[in-house]
Amino acid sequence: MSKKYHIVTYGCQMNVHESEKIAGILRRMGYEETKEKEDSDIIVFNTCCIRENAENHAFGNIGALKKLKKQKPDLLIAVGGCMTQEKGKTDVLKKKFPFIDIMFGTLNLEELERLIIKKRQQKKKVIEIREKEGEIVEFPDPYRTSYPNAWVNIMYGCNNFCSYCIVPYVRGRERSRKPENIINEVKKLVAEGYKEITLLGQNVNSYGLDNTTGMTFAELLESVASIEGKFRVRFMTSHPKDFNEDVVKVMEKYPKICRLVHLPVQSGSNSILQAMNRRYTREKYFGEIEMLKSRLPKAEVTTDIIVGFPEETEEDYLQTEDLVKKVDFASAFTFVYSPRQGTKAAEMENQISEDVQKDRIMRLVELVNSLTRAKSEKYVGKIVEILCEDYDEKKGLYLGRDEFGRMGYFKCDHNAVGEFVLLKITRANGISLFGELQDDSRL
Numbered sequence: 001m002s003k004k005y006h007i008v009t010y011g012c013q014m015n016v017h018e019s020e021k022i023a024g025i026l027r028r029m030g031y032e033e034t035k036e037k038e039d040s041d042i043i044v045f046n047t048c049c050i051r052e053n054a055e056n057h058a059f060g061n062i063g064a065l066k067k068l069k070k071q072k073p074d075l076l077i078a079v080g081g082c083m084t085q086e087k088g089k090t091d092v093l094k095k096k097f098p099f100i101d102i103m104f105g106t107l108n109l110e111e112l113e114r115l116i117i118k119k120r121q122q123k124k125k126v127i128e129i130r131e132k133e134g135e136i137v138e139f140p141d142p143y144r145t146s147y148p149n150a151w152v153n154i155m156y157g158c159n160n161f162c163s164y165c166i167v168p169y170v171r172g173r174e175r176s177r178k179p180e181n182i183i184n185e186v187k188k189l190v191a192e193g194y195k196e197i198t199l200l201g202q203n204v205n206s207y208g209l210d211n212t213t214g215m216t217f218a219e220l221l222e223s224v225a226s227i228e229g230k231f232r233v234r235f236m237t238s239h240p241k242d243f244n245e246d247v248v249k250v251m252e253k254y255p256k257i258c259r260l261v262h263l264p265v266q267s268g269s270n271s272i273l274q275a276m277n278r279r280y281t282r283e284k285y286f287g288e289i290e291m292l293k294s295r296l297p298k299a300e301v302t303t304d305i306i307v308g309f310p311e312e313t314e315e316d317y318l319q320t321e322d323l324v325k326k327v328d329f330a331s332a333f334t335f336v337y338s339p340r341q342g343t344k345a346a347e348m349e350n351q352i353s354e355d356v357q358k359d360r361i362m363r364l365v366e367l368v369n370s371l372t373r374a375k376s377e378k379y380v381g382k383i384v385e386i387l388c389e390d391y392d393e394k395k396g397l398y399l400g401r402d403e404f405g406r407m408g409y410f411k412c413d414h415n416a417v418g419e420f421v422l423l424k425i426t427r428a429n430g431i432s433l434f435g436e437l438q439d440d441s442r443l
């Protein structure tokens with residue numbers, strides 16, 4: 001009987017895709033997936049450390065395994081990802097959870113097989129974290145779990161050191177993948193039937209700026225979008241300090257690039273943006289939205305916002321509200337600032353009290369929700385193209401998203417997953433849309 005693996009993932013799409021790479025390694029070693037922890041021979045935690053609650057979540061779930069590990073001493077427990085890569089964290093984990101067998105980081109993911117073999121040969125736990133990023137390693141066989149969508153890394157790491165952010169400390173400096181590797185991967189995915197390709201990087205606009213690729217991001221995007229076939233292209237994340245017209249010109253030329261840009265603004269106040277080390281102003285941000293919409297009037301923007309950053313006054317917060325109203329985002333991810341050890345902002349005076357943070361996040365969420373609800377209402381009566389992604393057992397409906405990421409539900413008498421369909425939207429509920437399948441809508 002073959003051995004079984006179970007992977008628990010925290011955090012962003014970058015991590016979701018990295019778990020697919022981990023699954024690829026484990027399958028190559030002969031493991032098969034199981035949904036049950038109790039059934040597993042190895043459990044891998046792929047952790048995130050971007051905010052404190054992501055860490056607490058992982059701590060809680062790892063701690064809960066103590067009993068299982070006692071009952072099944074041969075069960076291997078491995079912890080990797082951003083948290084183990086944090087300075088001093090492996091010591092904390094070792095003390096708190098002595099039953100962890102293997103720890104690895106974001107910078108030596110590809111070594112997991114060797115670490116598992118090493119652990120099988122010794123009683124002692126195996127802890128190997130690489131301090132500095134090495135050459136990019138290609139993963140030939142990620143085991144993808146998100147059909148019809150596929151994530152494709154175009155670069156790793158971040159050079160920006162926004163003052164609140166731990167990412168540059170746990171993912172190293174920017175490294176760009178070779179264009180031919182990216183393009184070949186996309187070609188293969190399209191040939192296999194994937195219908196949505198998302199190009200991933202912490203700051204996609206700095207693709208190639210390390211002078212190793214001979215291509216800018218706009219050129220790479222064009223090469224990907226010119227691959228034959230019916231599929232969508234997305235990219236994330238764009239940094240407002242680098243987002244530029246060259247990219248928008250490519251979007252204009254290729255309808256298969258979704259008219260959606262994820263452009264995290266973080267704050268609407270210039271003094272907070274400066275304290276965050278974002279290196280743009282709200283005026284520059286407005287200018288970029290204007291440039292995008294003047295070339296692509298139907299384009300939409302999504303964003304990330306942090307409230308309660310050190311020194312944020314009520315006036316600063318209101319500037320964020322004002323920006324949100326003016327830009328009219330398709331959606332916004334909102335976060336309470338979480339101090340991260342080792343970052344500049346964690347050392348700043350005037351950390352904001354929890355009460356004020358809570359009050360601001362509640363007001364902002366309310367505002368964002370009311371704007372996204374109003375946007376959903378505008379869909380009613382319209383016909384939209386949805387890429388069907390899944391079937392919702394509870395609702396008895398298929399679901400998918402339009403190019404702006406808006407979720408649409410519909411009835412269908414055959415398995416539509418992976419198909420582009422046309423829906424006439426009949427009802428909106430919060431951020432979800434409900435629609436009727438149009439005749440002959442299979443595209």
Ligand code: 5AD
Nearest residue numbers: 164165264304305306335336337338
């Ligand atoms: N506290 C709160 N939110 C954060 N983000 C990054 N670091 C922090 C932090 N320390 C948010 C930013 C980023 C998103 C991925 O997470 O908004 O764009």
Ligand code: SF4
Nearest residue numbers: 158160161162165167
């Ligand atoms: Fe963090 Fe800023 Fe880099 Fe994004 S650009 S990963 S927020 S440091």
